[in-house]
Amino acid sequence: FDGSNSDFLKGVVAMDGLPAGDRMEVCFAGRSNVGKSSLINALTNRKGLARASNTPGRTQEINFFTLMDSHYLVDLPGYGYANAPIPVVEKWQRLLKRYLSGRANLRRAFVLIDTRHGVKAVDEEIMSLLDSSAVTFQVVMTKADKVKDKDREKTLNQVREKLSKHPAAYPELVLTSSEKGDGIATLRAIIAGLD
Numbered sequence: 001f002d003g004s005n006s007d008f009l010k011g012v013v014a015m016d017g018l019p020a021g022d023r024m025e026v027c028f029a030g031r032s033n034v035g036k037s038s039l040i041n042a043l044t045n046r047k048g049l050a051r052a053s054n055t056p057g058r059t060q061e062i063n064f065f066t067l068m069d070s071h072y073l074v075d076l077p078g079y080g081y082a083n084a085p086i087p088v089v090e091k092w093q094r095l096l097k098r099y100l101s102g103r104a105n106l107r108r109a110f111v112l113i114d115t116r117h118g119v120k121a122v123d124e125e126i127m128s129l130l131d132s133s134a135v136t137f138q139v140v141m142t143k144a145d146k147v148k149d150k151d152r153e154k155t156l157n158q159v160r161e162k163l164s165k166h167p168a169a170y171p172e173l174v175l176t177s178s179e180k181g182d183g184i185a186t187l188r189a190i191i192a193g194l195d
């Protein structure tokens with residue numbers, strides 16, 4: 001797909017608000033500010049579709065986007081935001097757990113990792129949750145434009161090493177820049193190829 005046939009469907013704050021699982025679904029998880037909304041904008045060719053901002057923790061709902069008439073793209077709330085009140089964090093953890101373990105049409109989770117930072121403890125928690133929910137996940141490295149070629153390999157090796165410990169991890173990484181467009185076509189092809 002070229003991504004142009006996309007729309008915002010709805011934001012969900014509780015399980016009973018989820019749209020019917022009548023089509024293939026992929027979700028995007030990652031720390032606050034890692035670039036989830038920007039990646040969805042780049043994938044769909046629509047700059048303002050998923051709101052992207054400098055304010056961490058801005059995406060507070062599970063946001064559903066349609067992609068052609070065949071897929072849902074799901075923007076999950078960012079995690080690891082230090083200033084979020086604990087009850088809020090716990091509410092989202094519960095919703096996230098239920099969503100990940102109960103969504104039969106979810107084909108793959110993309111776990112976004114900032115190319116400057118590598119895998120953090122909170123990322124490992126999500127990966128373990130995906131392992132136990134038996135949701136195959138694939139790591140998407142974001143903001144690749146912010147890291148020099150020669151500095152990249154060390155982080156990528158750290159990520160590969162971490163992934164080797166997660167049974168639900170798909171071993172191949174996707175290196176992206178929503179800003180420059182790197183890796184976007186590759187990621188589209190991966191999504192289109194899921195069955």
Ligand code: GTP
Nearest residue numbers: 032033034035036037038052053057058059078178
């Ligand atoms: P939350 O919704 O708060 O969890 O954040 P998010 O993961 O959706 O991040 P978002 O897409 O809002 O991006 C956060 C910031 O990073 C914004 O200022 C983006 O412009 C910037 N950003 C995202 N992707 C890239 C990228 O590929 N390259 C560069 N240089 N900046 C990026």
Ligand code: MG
Nearest residue numbers: 036037051059
């Ligand atoms: Mg966002």
